[in-house]
Every structure is written in structure tokens, then in C-alpha cells.
Amino acid sequence: MTKIYKNAGAISGHEIHEECGVFGIYAREKKPLAKLVYYGLTALQHRGQEACGIAVNEDRIIRYHKDIGLVHEVFTPEQLTALGCGQIAVGHCRYSTSGSQARENAQPMVVRHVKGQLALCHNGNLVNSFELRRELELKGCIFQTTSDTEVISYIIIQNRLKYGSIEDAVCAAMGQLDGAFSMIMMSPAKLLACRDPYGLRPLCCGMLEDGSYVFSSETCALDTVGARYIRDLEPGELVVADKNGIRSIRTHCDRKPKKLCVFEYIYFARSDSIIEGCPVHEARRRAGRFLAREYPADADVVIGVPDSGLDSAIGYSEESGIPYGIGLIKNKYIGRTFIAPDQETREKMVQLKLNAVRSTVEGKRVVMIDDSIVRGTTSARIVNLIRQAGASEVHVRISAPPFLNPCYYGTDVDSKENLIACRLTIPEICKLIGADSLGYLSVENARHLTGADPDSFCCACFDGKYPTAVPTHTDKDRFEVIK
Amino acid sequence: MTKIYKNAGAISGHEIHEECGVFGIYAREKKPLAKLVYYGLTALQHRGQEACGIAVNEDRIIRYHKDIGLVHEVFTPEQLTALGCGQIAVGHCRYSTSGSQARENAQPMVVRHVKGQLALCHNGNLVNSFELRRELELKGCIFQTTSDTEVISYIIIQNRLKYGSIEDAVCAAMGQLDGAFSMIMMSPAKLLACRDPYGLRPLCCGMLEDGSYVFSSETCALDTVGARYIRDLEPGELVVADKNGIRSIRTHCDRKPKKLCVFEYIYFARSDSIIEGCPVHEARRRAGRFLAREYPADADVVIGVPDSGLDSAIGYSEESGIPYGIGLIKNKYIGRTFIAPDQETREKMVQLKLNAVRSTVEGKRVVMIDDSIVRGTTSARIVNLIRQAGASEVHVRISAPPFLNPCYYGTDVDSKENLIACRLTIPEICKLIGADSLGYLSVENARHLTGADPDSFCCACFDGKYPTAVPTHTDKDRFEVIK
Amino acid sequence: MTKIYKNAGAISGHEIHEECGVFGIYAREKKPLAKLVYYGLTALQHRGQEACGIAVNEDRIIRYHKDIGLVHEVFTPEQLTALGCGQIAVGHCRYSTSGSQARENAQPMVVRHVKGQLALCHNGNLVNSFELRRELELKGCIFQTTSDTEVISYIIIQNRLKYGSIEDAVCAAMGQLDGAFSMIMMSPAKLLACRDPYGLRPLCCGMLEDGSYVFSSETCALDTVGARYIRDLEPGELVVADKNGIRSIRTHCDRKPKKLCVFEYIYFARSDSIIEGCPVHEARRRAGRFLAREYPADADVVIGVPDSGLDSAIGYSEESGIPYGIGLIKNKYIGRTFIAPDQETREKMVQLKLNAVRSTVEGKRVVMIDDSIVRGTTSARIVNLIRQAGASEVHVRISAPPFLNPCYYGTDVDSKENLIACRLTIPEICKLIGADSLGYLSVENARHLTGADPDSFCCACFDGKYPTAVPTHTDKDRFEVIK
Amino acid sequence: MTKIYKNAGAISGHEIHEECGVFGIYAREKKPLAKLVYYGLTALQHRGQEACGIAVNEDRIIRYHKDIGLVHEVFTPEQLTALGCGQIAVGHCRYSTSGSQARENAQPMVVRHVKGQLALCHNGNLVNSFELRRELELKGCIFQTTSDTEVISYIIIQNRLKYGSIEDAVCAAMGQLDGAFSMIMMSPAKLLACRDPYGLRPLCCGMLEDGSYVFSSETCALDTVGARYIRDLEPGELVVADKNGIRSIRTHCDRKPKKLCVFEYIYFARSDSIIEGCPVHEARRRAGRFLAREYPADADVVIGVPDSGLDSAIGYSEESGIPYGIGLIKNKYIGRTFIAPDQETREKMVQLKLNAVRSTVEGKRVVMIDDSIVRGTTSARIVNLIRQAGASEVHVRISAPPFLNPCYYGTDVDSKENLIACRLTIPEICKLIGADSLGYLSVENARHLTGADPDSFCCACFDGKYPTAVPTHTDKDRFEVIK
Secondary structure (H helix, E strand, O other), X not given: XXXXXXXXXXXXXXXXXXXXXXXXXXXXXXXXXHHHHHHHHHHHHHHOOOEEEEEEXXXXXXXXXXXXXXXXXXXOHHHHHHHOOEEEEEEEEEOOOXXXXXXXXXXXXXXXXXXXXXXXXXXXXXXXXXHHHHHHHHOOOOEOOXXXXXXXXXXXXXXXXXXXXXHXXXXXXXXXXXXXXXXXXXXXXXXXXXXXXXXXXXXXXXXXOOOOEEEEOOHHHHHHHOOEEEEEOOOOOEEEEEOOEEEEXXXXXXXXXXXXXXXXXXXXXXXXXXXXXXXXXHHHHHXXXXXXXXXXXXXXXXXXXOOHHHHHHHHHHHHHOOOEOOOEEEOOOXXXXXXXXXXXXXXXXXXXXXXXXXXXXXXXEEEEEEOOOOOOHHHHHHHHHHHHOOOOEEEEEEOOOOOOOOOXXXXXXXXXXXXXXXXXXXXXXXXXXXXXXXXXXXXXHHOOOOOXXXXXXXXXXXXXXXXXXXXXXXXXXXXXXXX | OOEEOOOHHHOOOOOOOEOEEEEEEEXXXXXXXXXXXXXXXXXXXXXXXXXXEEEEEEOOEEEEEEEEOOHHHHOOHHHHHHHOOEEEEEEEEEOOOOEOOHHHHOXXXXXXXXXXXXXXXXXXXXXXXXXXXXXXXXXXXXXXXXOHHHHHHHHHHHHHHHOOOHHHHHHHHHHHOOEOOEEEEEOOOOEEEEEOOOOOOOOXXXXXXXXXXXXXOOHHHHHHHOOEEEXXXXXXXXXXXXXXXXXXXXOOOOOOOOOEEOHHHHHHOOOOOEEOOEEHHHHHHHHHHHHHHHOOOOOOEEEEOOOHHHHHHHHHHHHHOOOEOOOEEEOOOOOOOOEEOOHHHHHHOHHHOEEEOHHHHOOXXXXXXXXXXXXXXXXXXXXXXXXXXXOOEEEEEEOOOOOOOOOOOOEOOOOHHHOHHHHOOHHHHHHHHOOOEEEEOOHHHHOOOOOOOHHHEEOHHHHOOOOOOOOOOOHHHHOOOEO | OOEEOOOHHHOOOOOOOEOEEEEEEEEEEEEOHHHHHHHHHHHHHHXXXXXXXXXXXXOOEEEEEEEEOXXXXXXXXXXXXXXXXXXXXXXXXXXXXXXXXXXXHOOOEEEEEOOEEEEEEEEOOEOOHHHHHHHHHHOOOOEOOOOHHHHHHHHHHHHHHHXXXXXXXXXXXXXXXXXXXXXXXXXXXXXXXEEOOOOOOOOEEEEOOOOOEEEEOOHHHHHHOOOEEEEEOOOOOEEEEEOOEEEEEOOOOOOOOOOEXXXXXXXXXXXXXXXXXXXXXXXXXHHHHHHHHHOOOOOOEEEEOOOHHHHHHHHHHHHHOOOEOOOEEEOOOOOOOOEEOOHHHHHHOHHHOEEEOHHHHOOOEEEEEEOOOOOOHHHHHHHHHHHHOOOOEEEEEEOOOOOOOOOOOOEOOXXXXXXXXXXXXXXXXXXXXXXXXXXXXXXXXXXXOOOOOHHHEEOHHHHOOOOOOOOOOOHHHHOOOEO | XXXXXXXXXXHOOOOOOEOEEEEEEEEEEEEOHHHHHHHHHHHHHHXXXXXXXXXXXXXXXXXXXXXXXXXXXXXXXXXXHHHOOEEEEEEEXXXXXXXOOHHHHOXXXXXXXXXXXXXXXXXXXXXXXXXXXXHHHHOOOOEOOXXXXXXXXXXXXXXXXXXXXXXXXXXXXXXHOOEOOEEEEEOOOOEEEEEOOXXXXXXXXXXXXXXXXXXXXXXXXXXXXXXXXXXXXOOOOEEEEEOOEEEEEOOOOOXXXXXXXXXXXXXHOOOOOEEOOEEXXXXXXHHHHHHHHHOOOXXXXXXXXXXXXXXXXXXXXXXXXXXXXXXEEEOOOOOOXXXXXXXXXXXXOHHHOEEEOHHHXXXXXXXXXXXXXXXXXXXXXXXXXHHHOOOOEEEEEEOOOOOOOOOOOOEOOOOHHHOHHHHOOHHHHHHHHOOOEEXXXXXXXXXXXXXXXXXXXXXXXXXXXXXXXXOOOOHHHHOOOEO
């Protein structure tokens, strides 16, 4: 059967996915906000390419549109016009792990409740969603999606009945939810943004020239819409924008140690974003420098696997003195509906997504920097490409430590059986991928990529030190995975 | 602005819409049920043309697909294959009155709850949904659609927690819901079909050659899939099909007087369907015969406005002895995306959807039978067409009484201000539409169309005698109508 | 494999197809002509449902859009707007017999040549296209389509080099082309319409209120756009509309005996159209009357197979005194992308497209009128439907003579091996379709349907008397039929 | 009005477009060639993103599919399967300059003629197409497209009548055509590839493991399908692959001085391609080195504008010793249907397509390498971006000489009035784009990018030395540009 690679990245690109990007604007005055959110989401598209949506609040009425596809596929000019103007708006892009009912899981989740409407955009994953969902079900709640976000909506709305305001409801919810959640919510009159007490996922705030507040997963979307960066939200903080301006609520949550996902720096975020004061590009370059010290190589050229390996390659080059080169070219035109070759043909067509630049690597001893090795097959193919283009040696350096543990916080770093580093030793992996040498960034250095407190990062996928309880049940236990 | 008539019927066709068709199969053995439901829904498409969906239960896992569009637009071969085989399946087609969020309101509604999944297809409208929804909201329930069906899902699922089985839960719900509901539901192991205690909407049952049970809004869908008609469900009856066979539950509901919507016979149903023993075609022919007696005309030919006026015209011809003729031709190719002319042009292009057959009407005194007059503009246009084609007189006969009251049971017979018969006398309407004479079927005779007990019909839109309480709040009060 | 019935008519409807409808307007003043043509083509859609196109001439520049699909599928509001306003416009709808490269064969054919542009719409089929094409090829002409229309374009344009005007070029071409051609053409400054010397295909002319000239295959499209019918073009006539008004050229062609396709009356044309003075509905009714005389039946009810059988059924009823009834209902919602059942399932789902009205036929001796029997399978299915609905006898009457010969003039009446009447006697066919009796209209009476000279019709598919030479080579010999 | 950027590159990317990529395979044995061409075209997609097509020859029958869109948009698995297997296949991707009738201009052009079919794919532009077309028109030829390719088809086919073989016909045509043409053609039995006598556009040849011959505009497509590079075609060479193997014909053309478009190295080609022995990446790096010598800068970091500026930036860095940095990030998710901001908003949203990496440029004196300046607005925006990100100085270096003359050979380097370098001096341009200094590569050095004979390049857009006559008439004179 002919197979369409819904996620073309799989052909020979990266295999780890962030699940979401969130974006929100509080403008106060009616403006064509749908379009602004559209541009914001386009800048966050790397965080989720399977579905997206925008909700606009015009005079307390929330309209929305969401569907499967990239931002520019889901929204036509007609649809943006239909969503039109409003005082508040939120948007979401998503990489869905769940398959066939993906459309239902698209966000924003927009619900009606006793006090009006609520639109909710969530980046992250809860570790107690099984228990929360079970509890809600026992109260007679029904679920139309398989996403945590519906659980969160219930929790907030049920709090809303007990408390006098949506912010009190969200504050209370933040104590009930465990796991990763950077959220942007819109009530009839307010925009709310919050970050879980560990700060596992990033979330920042900016301001447009006209005084509108903007919230975004990453600063690159602030840049895109022309907003000035103000600051990152703090872990456990709730920021509320309403007609009285903006205010921060920080007293409601138990103070937890900050645990920002270090893989945001290594891979997820766009390299022009700045997270908690540290430019992502800088962190990646530093990873390259660390690698050069940890795993020096006697080589002629340093190349990076596009896109995130490029930054680290520069760092490696700087530290080692080995010249930086452009050794791999990525085909930009492999879209969502690209028809992948069958297994047999694929072997012969390794260069479909990546091709080696022969003049860079021919006759050279090459250091190749990539950000991860998941199952090893992709890495093996790339190494082979470089050898076929004439490299005499290929030394692979990975700008992250080996994946040894699944992630429960909203990325799809997989179960142990799929992680090559759980099954093989580093020399074995080196052999498998056909490299002359292989070095991974140490966890220790991964904690020092940004200059911040080394304990303020979640490195659980590398070292197994989960900041939260580990979920006893996962979604896969509950929901049949439907292909 | 160029306007696309999403409901092309509006151009010069009928202006009253049924809201839904429901269909379900319990096959016990795994079969390609999605396709069977597809054919069943195609036969019920006249009951709802805006959205449709199919859910298939394979080994207790429910998969579904639903979207805006006709059945043949929403389902591709790939999607049918993806839904594939199963033991139980349900389907729904819908005419949505609510506008922009129509996709969310598409059915089947598929929910997860503490005991598994439930897929629900509903034809009808509740009169106490405002109160039920309010009550649920006060318990912290959230709503993702604006349809009654979500309310019903909650009621059933909350009952499910109290009672030992899904059938007990549905039985209890049938006592809580007030209004019209013919429903087909699918739990992990059962197919359930029920009809409200008044029997406002039709629902029948049949059997395939292989012993599979089929439920459908109308018998025409049984014919289509090759099922043998067994019987109509009784008002207040719940039929359950599971591995133990089929059984009927009738004891749980207060016995209410039967009140089948008489407009099902007059307009909604397909004329090859048989409802509660009476062929729809026969009822319409009888309406024509009654009209001939109530409003005879000195005329040369009787013609019908396609499609439902044709049956009545034959009856009128039979009773009056005036020859039947084909006087109007309908363009079959005006689809959902047809671009309607602007107001000015429309006047000149009356024949876009209907055209007169000159040789039938030229120089003749014509009796023209239609099934309703809503705002009068369409009727005026058709009368004018016939005159332009040379008719010397046009006597309009309506195979239904005048609409004087809104319908709360799942059709869109509108508010009083939009119903011409509330504002004008019959002579005034006659003048407005340019007819030489005008006669409506009497309510008395409308009650005698089928031979059944004349009190067993709901004629509320004609006589205001609502079988249920009249809702104090309507959806329009609650949900902003978003254009 | 799942099969989509591209032409859903095939499921259980008619199997004979006309190939084209043509439409043109000369407005002189700039107007939104694309939309007018859109409405005109919608009225002619029954003549061709596989592809369509519109070309608009604005200030001597011709823009066009054409594609596969129904008129309302091919044209979006954006595309109509893009074509926009102009002084002259033409349109075409087509039933394509050729398959995969159907898009290329869509019309209007728009070509550039030494004197500017020419847009050409053609209904009919040449019998000497093989020879003409060959001759052109030998001069170095290249062909991008497989349609006659490209041949005609070459002939006209090559004449254009020799003669001083486009009308002279067309006049000369009319002498070179042999076969059926009703054409509407648009040069930078003129609209031209012509009919072949036999008048095999219809073509008429009308006028809008503002004085614009309209040409159309049938009068129903004149009605639709609000044009007053002026007259049918005469066989061999060329009408030219330009800034000097309208003028007719008749002297250029050898006078041939008129041979209008009688099947236009029997089946192709819409029953509200009037061709050469005779209403199509009237001709069909007359066919019914003739049948009642030729093949009377002792029966209780006369029914027609929708759509064109209905008119004849009324005639049969009138003549025989047997009451007319509605015995078959057609599902209107089976669109182009309808997924047809596989062979096995189809047997069980005969009612997919047509269903019997039980109350009309149950316990009755039924006369069923249809317009043709091609392969017999469809007829057998319909007869069976009526029996299953309880008819005690089914007497089939066909409002046309048996097909015994292929048509070379633009319909797809097939080769002899596919025509049942070539292989079986009438009693054999009667048995095959399961009828109690079977009667075909006599060729003699077919020639008397309209009151015009009985020799003025082409009945070649019935009697083999081709007005032209029979082509020695057909397209099928030349062009690989690609599935 | 909301505007969709059909060519999203325009937002802030490059403004020069190549018009085509060509690809062909001669497999001899029947294979699923459509898919191979699909992969080949995906690798050539950068050469043309507006339309594409594939033609497959199975047993001498040519089937094709072409449409507007990217390769992965135009071809579904169903369509590839329909084209299926064959012995020979060709494909084309195109950047269309002509607008609304773009679908007609899509290639391959497939024509039927006296000897069978011919499929033709063309990269380049003729300078004598006006004259050739005129001549053909005067012979009565008609044109259905506005592309040169149709002219070429006629020329070849008319030669075909005179000569005994398709290769003789093509040889003769190569003498009649003047301008740029790298072509791949498919006759019923042969694959033919040729390059114009100047070799203005590239074309190379390779071989699959199974012995199939592959022709492609660039070697990157050979890599992609796993073909081994054999050699580039020589200027004026015709290569024919048929059942007798492959053979080269070189004697038929007047030997012209080789004039390969130098801008292929500078911008058009993918940097992993190798043209006439010189890796494109290498040529670009060399451009950077030349720039460093011609226009040194006292700076802290060298950055490139993605994508083609990156290679040159590395060269500049190498030569100057100034460190290379990643200073700009390109948003990969701006697809064809991206909705561009209106003029006013765009000013505020400069970072929509490109964003500066603050940590690379902040506080630094930056050398920024781009490949061209067309109108200056894009360059001004990028310079501004870098300044806003904190750069203290921005020194712009262009890896090409200034555009001073239009290109007549298949790119859209525009008319003089649109080329900024024709209107402004370099200091004026420097000021306009807001740079601290500006340096263009000298024409002299542009001729030395590859190490080949400096006279073997066409630099006409820079120095006005056209290898051919300059066309007196352009397509724009003939064909109304329809928006």
C-alpha cells in the first residue's frame, strides 16, 4: 500500500516531538485578532504541526475554528475573516500523538458552562490525568476527546462553581493538576496565562505597541507579531489580563523547585527564541562547546544535521578550532502529504530529505553534530550519506545525553523498548550507526547549557529524576490506539 | 458580495426543514458496517443535508467520522475503509439550524464515560433542554456543542452511574427528557433505539437476511439496505439489541397519548416510506383528495410542485376528475455550493430551480398543489412562473393547514413573525402570491390523512395544541446566533 | 477495491449520454457575463455532467476556466469573479466518454492564432474527424486533446488565413466538417453560432431584456436566464452577433435534408424545453399515447421511470384510461462521488437509487414506461423492484424503438455488441428483464412525435439510416482508451 | 482585501525565480516510474514551485497528470498509481510567470501527431519564439498555451514530417530554436535529452543500479533517486536513450561558445548539486572568499541570509578570519496559501519569515551575505531586523554583481525599471537598505567562481553581453497579462 507520511519529518528527520504551542492576546479594543494569532501560530508551528486552532472573543462571544493541518492549511482568508475582530484571542498548534480522532483533540478547547464560555490552550501533559479523569467520570462527567485539556476544563469549571472568579478557579486547579502545563485561557472578559509550579514548559509575555498583552510559548512569536518581550512567567504563576490591566497571582501554589525541560533548549524551541533569559541558539552553541571538550575529535570539518544540529556544530567548531562546514542540505519541499517510498526503495533513496554536500565532506574526517538518536536508523542513514559523499571518517556527536527514560510532560520521548540507548551500550550504538566515534553530551553539562542553576532543569528523560510522581496509568492504557 | 446558498433549497424550493435522520445496525458478527450505514444515510439524506456521521463499534471500540456535507461528500472510500468493520454501527444526518459551529454539532455524539463509550444519534428536539442543561451546568458539567444531544448524553451517563445497565440508564432518561426524541445509541456491547412517549418522530425496525437488526427513521432506508421491515417502535418504547437478541422495554415510561408529527406525512418523509402502517405517498394522495373536496376548482389540469406536491396532485386529480399534468420541472443540479444570484438578478431568473412546462399549462386553468406556504415569496414566484407559461388561472391548493405556531420538536417551522399565515388572512395571502384562489387543507382533514386515530397526531404548528409544555427558553435565547 | 461511481447515473439510472450543452451571450456592453453563463450551464447540466467551462471576452481578451465536475463544483465565487465582466461569453458542459485525460478535453477550447483568440464550444460529433485530423497531422499539426473540437478549431483557423473574416472561415469550415455540430464560438469581437446542415443537434437563440443575444442548446436555459426565445437556428445556418447587430448566413452550405436527432425528444432534452416548436414534454406524452395504441395492456396503473418516463406515462394513461400513478422514487442525493456497492451487495441494495412506492403498485397490474433498454440489467432490476413491492404484473413499455445501431453524432449509444436489441429478440428481452409483456415504440411513430415532417429526423440508432457517411475509423481506433 | 501570497517567497525571501526543473528516466523494463519521477521532481522543486507534472510511457501509450501546486500537492497516491508503471517517464516543475492560465502552461506538454505522441519538458526560454510562433501561426497553427514549449513542440513535429526519426527532427529543431533550452522529451519508444548550443541551463545524466538512464536539471535529483552521476550534457548535445542503449549526437548544431548561466551557481541550483564538475556549494563559498577580498570589513561576525547566503558566508568567514555565525532563522512553515499581512501590518511583522538570532548579532559588527538585491525592500527589512536585534554595524555583501539587465533565458530577472541597480548608485542603494557598507561581487570574479573558463558563462544580467540576439518582442507584448 502506498503510504503518505503524515509527519514527513519521519522520513529522515527528527523523531522527537513537542506536543504544543500556545498563543494569546488581550487587546481590550476590538481588533482583527484572528490574523495576529495566525501569525503568532505560524511562528510556533515547529512546536506542533498536526492540528491548530484559533478562538476569538468578540463582545464576550467566543467563536473558533480548528482542524487538522498546518496553520496556513487550516485557515483560509474567509475563515480568518469569519473569526474576525475581537478584544481577546487565543490559539494553539499541536502535534497529536493519538491518531484518528485527532480533529476532536485539536485546541483551543472551547466549552460552555454555567458562567459562560471558556477557551483553553494547553502545552504539556499531566501525570495525574488518569486519576482526575476517573474522579470526574465517577461524578458523571463525559469526555469527547482523549486529551488532558478536557480534564483540565472540567477541573476549572467545577472550581468555578465554588469560587467567585475564574482566576480563583484556575488558582485552585493549579493545585489539583500535577505535571506540565503552560496554559492560556480566555473567559468572556479575561485572558489568563499560567505555568505549572515546576515551570516544565516555557511561557512568556510581551506587549504590542498599542498596549495589548501577548502571551506565547516562545519569544519568536512575540518577535513575529512585533511585540516587545516583557518577561517569562514564573513557575506556578498565573497572570490575568482584563479591563483593569494585568496582574500576577503567585501565592496560591505550593512553591516547587523549578524544573524547566532542558530539551526545550536542545531541540524543541526555535533557535531565535530566548527562554528564561538564555538564547536558545546560545545554549546549543554551548552544547557544541561542551561536546568538543568532552569528546574531541581529530577531524577536518564540523557539520551539523539541520536544523538544530547547526547551532551546536558552530559551538563545536569554535571550541575545537576545526572549521565549520555546511555538510547536509535539507529538502524544504517535503510536505505533510508527501508520498514516502516503500521500505525497499527507501534504502536506495536516502537522499530524499537530506543530502550531503560532497565538496564539504569529500576526503575529510568529519565531525557530525545531531541533537538526538532515538531508534538509530535515521542516524545510520545520515552517517552513510556522508560516507558515500566521500568522508574518510565520521565522528558523531550528540548535543544531548542518551534518552533512557520516557517523558511524561508532553513530548513523545517514547517507552524504553523504543529507545536505543536503553538496549545498547554507546559503543554498540556507534557501531550500529556506522560512526567512527560517538559522544553524547553529559547530563552534567546538559544542566549547564544556560548558566542558570543546574538543578532548575528537568532532565528526566536522561537521568530518570522525575520532578513529579510517575503516572501509574497512561493514556495508552485507557484509549485504544486507533490507527 | 457573492453569496453561496449553502442550502440550495432556499432558492425556490421548500423552506421547512426536518433536523435529522438516524440509522443503526446490530450485526453481532463483524461486517463492513460503515458502508451499510453509508447507504442507509443516503436514503435518509432528505431529512438532513448539512452534516452527517457514522460510528462503528469494533470489538467494543468505537471509531467515528463526521463532518459538514452530504453523505457522499463527507465519506470517501478511504474513510469508510478506516471505519471499516464492526458488530454495531450508527449513523446520523442533520440539518443544522445553528450555523458556524455546525461541525461540532454533527452527530453521532461519541463520548467516553466511566463504563466505556457511548455513541448517540438523535432526531427531535427537547422542550426542557434549557432546564436540564442549567441543572447540569450547576453540577459543573461543561458543554462543547449547542445541541440537545449533549444534554441527553449527560443525562444518560449520569443515570448510568446509578443504574446497573445502559438500558436502565436510558429508561430513566426517557422519563427526564421532555419533547421529541427518536434515538439510536450504541454502547460497547449493545444497540439501543427508543422513541419519546408521544412518538413525535418516527422510528422503525427491520432485519437483514443474515439476521442483523436495523433501525431507521424511515422505511425507505430499510429498503435501500435490503432489510425487511419488522415494525415501528411504539411511543415510549426502548428496544435493545445485544448478544442475547432483541428485546423491548415499555414499562418504564408514563403512557402518554401518541402524537406523531403529521408533517412527516405531509412533507418530511420520503413518499416511498411507510410510517406506522400508512404509506406516505398514500397520505399525500389523500390530502389531495381532501383538498379536492374542501376546495374544488373549475380547472383544466392539476399539477404538483415537486417533489412532495406531486403525490397530492394525483389525489386531487383522482377526486376531482381534472387531469393530472407535469407542470413544473426541477433542476436536479443545484448543489450545496451553488452560487445564488443577487436579489435583483433573481427576479429575472425565477426559473433557476423550477421551470414551468409550457405545453401543460398554456391556455389552461391550473390547480397547483404545494405542501406549504412559509413566507409567501417562493409561492408567489411559482405562481408567476405558471402564468408566464400561459396559464389563464392558477388555483393554489396547499396540502397542509396554515402554519400558525412554531414547532419545538425538531423542525424549523419558525417564529410567528416569519409565518405569513400569522400576519395575513387567507384572501390576503392569495392576493400576495398572485393566485386566483387559495385553499389550505383543514386541520380536521390533516388528522385523517392516514386512517389512524385523529387524536394521535401532533398538529401543534397548525392548531397550537402542543402535547408537551412549551419551552420558556429556547436555544436562541442562550446561544448567540453566529453568522 | 472500493469503486466510486463517477457517473452515479450508472447505478440504476440511464445509460445513454448526450455529450454536450453549449451556451453563449453577446452583450455588447460590459456585464458580469460569467455568472449568466453559469446559470445557463446549470440549466443545461443534464446534457453533460463530467466537465464544464466558461470563457469571457473582456475588451478582446479571452479569459477562461474549465475543469472536471458539475457547474457548481467547478466554479467558486472567486473564480466567477476572476472571469468577471465582459461583452461576450460562452460556456460548455460535457459528458466525456474518453476517461483519464478528461480535463484536457473540457471546453470551451480557447486557442490563439494569427488573428487573435478563438473560443469554441461544440455539441455533436463529426464523422470525418479521422480524415480531417489525419490531413492536419500531415501538415504538421499537433493535437493536445482527443476531441473533435480541436480538429474543428484547426479547420476554422486555417480557413481564417485564407478568408477575410471569421464568419467566412466558419462558413467554409461548415462545408468541410461532416457530422453533427451545433457550435457557439467567440472571436475577439464576435459571437458566432451555427448548426450543421442536417440540424442533428438543437440550437436556439433568444434575447435578454437589455437586448443581449443568447444562444443555447435548449430553451430551458433561455428561461433560466430570463431570455425571450426568438427561434431555433436552421440547419446549415450561421448566426453572427457583433457590434452591427445580428445577422444570419445561410447561403454557404449545401442544403441537406433536415435530420434532427429524435432521441433529443425522447430522452436527452429537458422536458420543459421546446425544440423546433415542439415542447419536449408534449413529444414524450405523445410517445406514451402511441405506445398505448401500439401496445395496450390490461392494467390498473401506469407508472414512469423518472425522469423522462414520467411524461410518457401520462400520455399512456391519457390514451388508455388506466390511471397514472407515482410508482418509483429517485434518490436525489447520489452525487458524483457516491461510493457504489460491490457487485454482490448491489444485488441486495437495488433500492439505492430508485425505490418503488408500494401503495401505488401493490396488488396491481402495472404498466411501466421507460425511455430505453440498453444492456437490460437496469430494466431487470427496476421490474424486480416493482414486483417485490407487490405488483401482480409488470408490463414494460419503452418510449423509443430498440437501439440497433451505434450513434456517430455525439451520444454514446454503443457498439452493436453492447446493445441488447442486437442480440436478443423482443420476447427474449422481455424474459430477460422479467416483464409480463414488453413493447417498444415503432420507428414509424417515433418519426411522428412532434408533428413535423417524419423524414426530418435522424433515427439512425433505430433504423440504421445514417444521414451522413458512416465513419471508417472511430476515436477508439486511434486513441488508446485509458482507464 | 486579504491577500494570499501564492509565492510565499515574496514576503521576505528571494525575488528571482528560475522557471523550471526537468527530469526523465529510460528504464526499458516496465517499472513504477511515476513514483521515481515524483521523487526526482521533489528534489528539483526549488527550481519551480507553481506547477508540476509527470508523463509515463507504458507500451508506447503516454499518460500524464499535471496541475498547479507543489509536487506533493499535485500528486496523490491514487494519481501516482493511475500513472503507474512504464518503460519511460518524464517530469517537470515550473515557476510560472504568466498567471491565470497557469494550469494550461504546466508541463510536460503532451501532444499527438502523425507519428504518435510526444511529451516534452523544457527549462529555459527562447529569444526567437515570437518569430517562430508568428511563422507557425501564418501556417495555420493554433496555440493553446502561452509557453515556448508549445512552439518547440510544433517545430519538432513539423520536422518529424520531413525527417525519418524523432532524433533527426530534434536535431533540426535545435538549429531553429535560439535561446536557452534544456529539454527532456519522450516519444513512443525513446527518451531524448538536449541542451542548447550555449549550454545556458544545466542538464545532466546518471544511471540507476539496474541500468536505467536518468536525466535531470541537477545532480541533487540523481542523488535522491539513487542514481550514479555520469556526466553533464554538453552544449548543443542531444542524447537519445532507446532499446539500443544510449547515444550522443553532437554534430548537428553549429558549435557555439559555451555560456552557462552563472546565476545557477550563485542562486538557482541547490548547493548540494554539482554542475559541470563544480559543486555549487563550492562556487558559493568561493564567492564569499572573493567578496572578503574585494570588500573586506572590520567586523565581529559573518552571517548569511538563508539559504544560499549561508554558503558564501562561510567563504567570507574563511577568507577574512571573521567568525561565522547563525544570524537569521527562516520560518519553514510559510506555505503557498499563507495569508500575508497587509502593507501596514507588514511593517510591524518583519519577522514573519526571517528572524534575527539576537545572541549572534547583539553588540556586534555584522557582515551579512545575501545573493542579490532586486528592489531593495527585502534587503532593507533584513538589515533593519539585524539592527533591531542589537547589531552595531551591518555590512552587506552580495555574492553576485548588480542586476543591470533583464534575463531572456528563463529566469524572471526583470525589466530595467524594476532593477534597483539600474536606478541607483551603489552608495545610494547602501543608504536605501540602511547598511553601513555594501559590496557586490565583481563580474570578473563571478566569472571565476568555478575554475572553468571565465568566458564560458552567461553574465548578461550583470554585464549585458547576451550570447544570443536580444528578442525584439517579448511574451508580455503579445499576451495580455491577466491578473
